[in-house]
Amino acid sequence: MSEDKRSEFDRIADKIQQQIIEDEKKIFSAKVIVEYNNPHNIYRMVDFDSHSVLTGSCGDTMEFYIRLKGDTVSDLSFMTDGCGATVACGSILTRMVEGVTIEEARKVTSSDLIETLEGLPDENLHCANLAVNALRTALNGCEGGA
Ligand code: FES
Numbered sequence: 001m002s003e004d005k006r007s008e009f010d011r012i013a014d015k016i017q018q019q020i021i022e023d024e025k026k027i028f029s030a031k032v033i034v035e036y037n038n039p040h041n042i043y044r045m046v047d048f049d050s051h052s053v054l055t056g057s058c059g060d061t062m063e064f065y066i067r068l069k070g071d072t073v074s075d076l077s078f079m080t081d082g083c084g085a086t087v088a089c090g091s092i093l094t095r096m097v098e099g100v101t102i103e104e105a106r107k108v109t110s111s112d113l114i115e116t117l118e119g120l121p122d123e124n125l126h127c128a129n130l131a132v133n134a135l136r137t138a139l140n141g142c143e144g145g146a
Pocket of ligand 1: 056058059060082083084085086124126127130
């Protein structure tokens with residue numbers, strides 16, 4: 001590809017990228033966009049105490065991994081093949097419950113999660129449910145936690 005064609009290609013790619021960003025801003029809160037562009041704790045933990053795999057109503061799957069220190073959730077990670085909103089949900093959720101007891105972690109609701117994310121579009125509310133349900137399933141698998 002010649003230099004002229006490459007720079008024209010780059011310009012078009014930049015324009016498309018900019019349009020995508022502008023479209024995202026119309027749909028998602030700034031917090032959701034930041035979170036799914038830079039997610040935390042998204043990996044498959046090897047040395048875990050409890051693990052869950054849950055498939056949501058949309059057919060996407062979410063996994064949660066929990067490591068405990070006594071009855072405290074000391075470490076969490078998640079993995080998903082779901083949408084960007086689900087990535088944002090998993091990322092925020094791991095940080096919402098890190099360092100709290102199993103019982104406290106169980107009390108986190110999808111409304112809490114949505115509020116922390118400064119809202120989700122109606123069509124993505126199920127993504128928050130999937131994340132919270134996957135977390136609760138993993139919490140139920142913690143020793144003495146069921
Ligand atoms: Fe399937 Fe978000 S988890 S669309």
